[in-house]
Amino acid sequence: MTSSATPSANPLRALAKAHQSPWLDFIRRSFVEDGSLARLVQDDDIRGVTSSPAIFQKAMGEGTEYDAQMRDILTHEIVSPGVLYEKLAVTDIKAAAHVLTPVYEQAHGKDGFVSLEVSPYLARDLEGTTHEAARLWADVAEPNLMVKIPATPESIPAIRASIAAGINVNVTLIFSLNAYKNVVDAWLSGLEDLKAKGGDLSHVASVASFFVSRIDNKIDAEIDRRVAAGDENAATLKALRGKVAIANAKMAYVYWQEIMQTPRWKALEDAGAQTQRLLWASTGTKDKAYSDVLYVDSLIGPQTVNTLPPATMDAFRDHGIVAETLGTDIANARQVMEDTQRLGLDLQGITKTLVDEGVQSFADAFDGLLGSVAAKQATLLGDKLTTLKTSLPADFQEAVNKGLNAWRKDGSIRRLWAKDASVWTNGPEAKWLNWLNTVDDRLNHIGDLEAFQAEVKARGFHQVLLMGMGGSSLGPEVLAMTFGKHEGFGHLYVLDSTDPQQVAAFEKKIDPHHTLFIVASKSGSTLEPNIMLAYFQDLAKRALKEKAGSHFVAITDPGSKLETYAKAEGFWKIFAGDPQIGGRYSVLSNFGMVPAAAAGVPLRLFLEDALRGVRMCDGSVPPASNPGVLLGTIMGVAATQFGRDKLTIIATPQIMDFGAWMEQLIAESTGKHGKGIIPIDDETLGGPKRYGKDRLFVYLRLATEHRHEQDEAISTLIDAGQPVITINFHNKRQIAQEFFRWEIATAVAGAFLNIDPFDQPDVESTKIETRKLMEAYEKTGKLPAEEPFAEHGPLVFFADQANAATLKGNTATAILKAHFDRVKAGDYVGLLAYIERNRETLEWIQHVRLHVRDAKTIATAAEFGPRFLHSTGQAYKGGPNTGVFLQITADDARDLPVPGTGYSFGVVKAAQARGDFDVLAERKRRALRVHIKGNLKEGLAALASALHDAL
Numbered sequence: 001m002t003s004s005a006t007p008s009a010n011p012l013r014a015l016a017k018a019h020q021s022p023w024l025d026f027i028r029r030s031f032v033e034d035g036s037l038a039r040l041v042q043d044d045d046i047r048g049v050t051s052s053p054a055i056f057q058k059a060m061g062e063g064t065e066y067d068a069q070m071r072d073i074l075t076h077e078i079v080s081p082g083v084l085y086e087k088l089a090v091t092d093i094k095a096a097a098h099v100l101t102p103v104y105e106q107a108h109g110k111d112g113f114v115s116l117e118v119s120p121y122l123a124r125d126l127e128g129t130t131h132e133a134a135r136l137w138a139d140v141a142e143p144n145l146m147v148k149i150p151a152t153p154e155s156i157p158a159i160r161a162s163i164a165a166g167i168n169v170n171v172t173l174i175f176s177l178n179a180y181k182n183v184v185d186a187w188l189s190g191l192e193d194l195k196a197k198g199g200d201l202s203h204v205a206s207v208a209s210f211f212v213s214r215i216d217n218k219i220d221a222e223i224d225r226r227v228a229a230g231d232e233n234a235a236t237l238k239a240l241r242g243k244v245a246i247a248n249a250k251m252a253y254v255y256w257q258e259i260m261q262t263p264r265w266k267a268l269e270d271a272g273a274q275t276q277r278l279l280w281a282s283t284g285t286k287d288k289a290y291s292d293v294l295y296v297d298s299l300i301g302p303q304t305v306n307t308l309p310p311a312t313m314d315a316f317r318d319h320g321i322v323a324e325t326l327g328t329d330i331a332n333a334r335q336v337m338e339d340t341q342r343l344g345l346d347l348q349g350i351t352k353t354l355v356d357e358g359v360q361s362f363a364d365a366f367d368g369l370l371g372s373v374a375a376k377q378a379t380l381l382g383d384k385l386t387t388l389k390t391s392l393p394a395d396f397q398e399a400v401n402k403g404l405n406a407w408r409k410d411g412s413i414r415r416l417w418a419k420d421a422s423v424w425t426n427g428p429e430a431k432w433l434n435w436l437n438t439v440d441d442r443l444n445h446i447g448d449l450e451a452f453q454a455e456v457k458a459r460g461f462h463q464v465l466l467m468g469m470g471g472s473s474l475g476p477e478v479l480a481m482t483f484g485k486h487e488g489f490g491h492l493y494v495l496d497s498t499d500p501q502q503v504a505a506f507e508k509k510i511d512p513h514h515t516l517f518i519v520a521s522k523s524g525s526t527l528e529p530n531i532m533l534a535y536f537q538d539l540a541k542r543a544l545k546e547k548a549g550s551h552f553v554a555i556t557d558p559g560s561k562l563e564t565y566a567k568a569e570g571f572w573k574i575f576a577g578d579p580q581i582g583g584r585y586s587v588l589s590n591f592g593m594v595p596a597a598a599a600g601v602p603l604r605l606f607l608e609d610a611l612r613g614v615r616m617c618d619g620s621v622p623p624a625s626n627p628g629v630l631l632g633t634i635m636g637v638a639a640t641q642f643g644r645d646k647l648t649i650i651a652t653p654q655i656m657d658f659g660a661w662m663e664q665l666i667a668e669s670t671g672k673h674g675k676g677i678i679p680i681d682d683e684t685l686g687g688p689k690r691y692g693k694d695r696l697f698v699y700l701r702l703a704t705e706h707r708h709e710q711d712e713a714i715s716t717l718i719d720a721g722q723p724v725i726t727i728n729f730h731n732k733r734q735i736a737q738e739f740f741r742w743e744i745a746t747a748v749a750g751a752f753l754n755i756d757p758f759d760q761p762d763v764e765s766t767k768i769e770t771r772k773l774m775e776a777y778e779k780t781g782k783l784p785a786e787e788p789f790a791e792h793g794p795l796v797f798f799a800d801q802a803n804a805a806t807l808k809g810n811t812a813t814a815i816l817k818a819h820f821d822r823v824k825a826g827d828y829v830g831l832l833a834y835i836e837r838n839r840e841t842l843e844w845i846q847h848v849r850l851h852v853r854d855a856k857t858i859a860t861a862a863e864f865g866p867r868f869l870h871s872t873g874q875a876y877k878g879g880p881n882t883g884v885f886l887q888i889t890a891d892d893a894r895d896l897p898v899p900g901t902g903y904s905f906g907v908v909k910a911a912q913a914r915g916d917f918d919v920l921a922e923r924k925r926r927a928l929r930v931h932i933k934g935n936l937k938e939g940l941a942a943l944a945s946a947l948h949d950a951l
C-alpha cells in the first residue's frame with residue numbers, strides 16, 4: 001500500500017466529514033506488526049478492519065511470517081491445522097483490535113472494529129454458526145471485535161441469537177434487498193431479546209455487509225450475453241452496465257432510512273441501542289472499464305462503512321471524490337431497478353446464486369488456507385510425523401485427484417468427523433465412530449492407565465498372556481511384536497487360536513504364578529477367548545488356588561457376559577470397551593492400551609504420537625492435504641476404477657507385524673456385498689514380472705532400518721508402472737499414528753466402495769455355521785459325518801458337491817492342478833491353514849504361497865485358522881468372488897479338553913474349519929479342503945510336493 005496523501009487533501013480522511021467510515025478489507029501479520037495498520041489509522045483515519053477466509057488465505061498461505069508462532073504452538077500443544085489456523089487468526093485479530101482500540105474508545109464503542117468470520121463451512125448450519133460465533137467472541141475477547149455471520153437463510157436466526165447474546169455482528173454476504181430486510185429484522189429482534197433480558201444495548205454494534213461489485217459482474221455478463229445474441233433491447237440493456245449494483249445498494253440504504261423512522265427502532269434507540277450500519281463490501285472494481293473507485297465514490301453517505309481492499313484504498317486516496325452520493329439520484333436508482341426487472345434480468349436469481357457462490361468461494365478459500373496450514377504444520381513437525389509418498393501412474397493419479405476434489409466439494413471429511421452416516425450408506429454407521437475420539441479420550445484418562453501400569457510393574461509379572469481374537473488380539477500383537485519386552489515388565493504373549501498344539505505351546509511359555517492373564521472380548525461371547533479363558537483359568541486355579549482371580553484382567557464392553565463373569569470370579573481388574581467402537585477399530589481404545597500398559601509401553605508418548613496423526617487427519621484438513629483421506633481415496637479409486645484391489649503390504653522387518661492388523665481392518669471393513677479390497681500381507685517382495693495389474697503396493701518403511709535393497713526393489717516396481725504408496729516411519733512408535741491413519745483411510749475407502757465399513761456380516765455367518773456344528777457335537781458327541789471325495793496317501797480331499805464335481809483327478813497332484821487351473825488373471829489364492837502357527841509352519845506356508853504366486857502370477861494370501869476368520873475371512877466370503885481357496889486341516893497330534901465343557905480344542909477347531917468351508921461353498925467360492933492324516937510335517941511335505949507338481 002502506498003504512503004498517505006497530504007492530510008488536508010486526503011479523500012480518505014475527508015470521508016469522516018461525510019459520516020462514512022473507511023475500513024480496510026485486508027489483514028496480515030507483518031502489516032499489523034510493522035506499524036502499517038497504525039499508520040493508516042493515524043494518517044488516513046481508517047476506522048476498522050475486515051478479514052475473510054480469502055484474506056487469511058493470502059496472508060497465511062505463503063511466506064514464513066506465521067512460522068515462529070506456529071512452531072511455538074506446535075512445541076507445546078498437539079493441535080489440528082484448523083485449531084492452529086484459528087490461533088494464528090485470533091492473534092492477528094487481537095493485534096489489529098489493539099491498534100484500533102483508540103478509535104473504538106474515541107467513538108464511544110461505535111467504530112474501530114475488526115471482523116473475524118465464522119467458518120464458512122458452517123454457513124448452512126444454524127447451530128454450528130451460533131455456537132462458533134459465541135466461541136470466537138469468547139476466544140478473541142476484545143470489545144471491538146465483530147463476528148462475521150453470513151446472511152444465508154439458514155444463518156439468519158444465528159444473527160438474532162448472537163445480537164441477543166451481546167455479540168457485535170458483521171452480517172456478511174448480503175446481495176439482495178430481501179435478504180437485507182431479513183437481516184434487519186434479525187438484528188432488531190436480537191436487540192429486543194437483549195432488552196427483554198435487561199441487557200445493555202449500547203455496546204452491541206452491528207454492520208450489514210452489502211456486496212456490490214460482484215452483482216455488476218454477474219449482471220454485466222448477462223447483459224453482454226444477450227447483446228451478443230442480438231437482443232432487441234440491446235441499447236437499454238447496455239445502458240444498465242455498471243449501474244445495477246449501485247442502484248441495488250441505494251435501495252438498501254433507502255430501506256435503512258425507513259427503518260430508522262419506525263417506532264420499533266425508536267424504542268430500541270431510546271433504550272440506548274446503536275444503529276446497524278450498512279457496510280459496502282466487495283468494493284474493488286472488477287471491470288477495468290470502470291473507474292477504480294466506482295464503488296466508493298458512488299456510495300458515500302452518513303452512518304455507513306465502506307471496506308476497501310488495499311488497491312482501492314490507494315486509488316481512493318489518490319483520486320477519490322468525496323461527495324454525498326448515496327442518498328442522491330434515488331429516482332434514477334429506482335428506474336435502474338425497474339428496467340432491470342422489465343428487461344428480464346433475473347436479479348433475484350443472480351443474488352441467490354451469488355450467495356451460493358459466495359459461500360462456496362469462502363469455503364474454497366478456507367480449504368486452500370487450511371491445506372497450506374496443514375502443509376506447514378507437517379513441515380514444522382518434520383520427523384514427528386510419518387510421511388506418505390505416492391508414485392502412481394498418470395491416469396490413476398488423475399482419478400485420485402478427482403476423487404479428492406469430490407470429497408472436498410461435498411465436505412465429506414467434515415461430515416465424517418461429524419459422524420454423518422450419509423458419507424457411507426446412510427445405515428447404522430454413525431453408531432460405530434467413536435474411534436475418532438478414542439485417542440483424546442484415552443489421554444484424558446491416562447491417569448487410570450498409568451496407575452494400572454505402575455501396579456502391574458510393582459507386582460513383577462514375568463509374562464502377560466492376552467487371549468482374544470481379531471480386533472481384540474491383532475493390535476496387541478503388533479505392540480508385542482514391534483516393541484518386544486520392556487524393562488521391568490513381563491513379556492506380552494498373544495494367543496488367538498483354538499489349535500490344541502498352539503494352546504499347549506503357549507502354556508509352556510508361561511508360569512501361572514508369575515503371569516498376568518488378560519482376556520479381551522468386546523462382545524464377551526466369542527467362543528475362542530471364552531474357551532481359552534476356561535483353559536488358563538483352570539490352570540491358574542490349580543496353581544494359585546483362591547488367588548487366581550487376582551491374576552486376571554478382562555477387557556470387554558459394559559454389560560457383557562464376560563463382565564458379569566469377571567466380577568463373579570473376582571478378576572483383578574475389568575476395563576470397559578466403548579460399545580461405539582468396533583473390534584478392528586479398537587486398538588487405540590482400552591483393547592490396545594490396556595495390554596500396552598501391562599507390557600510397559602510408554603503410554604503417554606504412544607498416545608501423543610497417535611494424537612499427532614489424529615490431528616493431521618482432522619475434519620479441518622481438506623482431502624488433498626489429509627493423510628487419511630488421501631490414502632483412503634487411493635485405496636478406493638484403485639479398487640473401484642482400476643481393478644487394483646489387492647493391497648499388497650511390503651514392510652521393513654522391524655515394523656512388518658503391522659500388516660496383520662491392517663489385514664483385518666481392510667478386509668473386514670471393505671470386503672462385503674461382492675466388493676472389497678483384499679489385503680496381501682507378508683508376501684515376499686518379488687520383481688515386476690511376479691505381479692499382475694491388480695496390485696496396489698503399500699511400502700511401510702522404517703527409515704532407520706536402511707533397507708537399501710528393498711528400496712531398490714520398490715523403485716523397480718514403480719519404474720515398471722506399479723502404483724506404490726510409501727509410508728516412512730521415523731521410529732517404531734509411530735505405528736501409533738499409522739493405526740489411526742489406516743482407520744480413517746479404510747473408512748474413506750469404504751465410502752468410495754459405497755458399503756458400510758463397520759459391519760462384518762460374513763464373519764457372523766461363519767460363527768453361526770460353527771455354532772450349529774458345535775451344537776450337533778454336544779448332542780451326539782461327534783461332528784456330523786463327512787465324506788472325502790478323494791484320498792491319496794496322507795492327503796484327504798473334501799469339497800462341497802459343486803466344487804468336487806470340477807476337481808476330478810486320480811492323484812493329489814491332479815486334483816490340486818484342477819483346482820488351481822481355475823485361477824485366472826485378477827484372482828487371488830488363499831491358503832487357509834488350520835494348524836499350529838509356528839516358525840516351521842510359517843516357513844512352509846510362505847514357501848508354498850510364493851510358489852503359487854510365481855507359477856500363476858497371482859496374489860496370494862497365507863492365513864492360519866481360526867485367526868483369519870476374525871480378519872480376512874470376511875472378505876474371502878463377502879468380497880469379490882475372485883478367491884481360490886485351499887483349506888488345510890490336519891489330525892491333531894495332541895488334543896486338549898476345554899474345562900467345564902464336553903468338548904476339546906481340537907473339536908472346536910474342526911467345527912470352525914468346517915463352518916468356514918460351508919460358508920465359502922455356500923458363497924460359491926472356488927474352494928478345496930485338504931486334510932492331512934497322521935504326521936503333520938510329513939503331510940505338509942507331501943502337500944508341498946503335490947502342489948509343486950501341480951503348478
Ligand SMILES: O=C(CO)[C@@H](O)[C@H](O)[C@H](O)[C@H](O)COP(=O)(O)O
Pocket residue numbers: 025050051052115148170171172173209213214281282283284307
Ligand atoms: O468483511 C467483509 C464483508 O463483511 C469483507 O471482508 C468482504 O468479505 C469482502 O469485501 C469481499 O469478500 C470482497 O469481495 P470481492 O472483492 O472478492 O468481490
Ligand SMILES: O=C[C@H](O)COP(=O)(O)O
Pocket residue numbers: 469470471472520521522523524525526529583584870
Ligand atoms: O474382531 C473381533 C473378533 O471377532 C472378536 O470379537 P470380540 O472382541 O467380541 O471377542
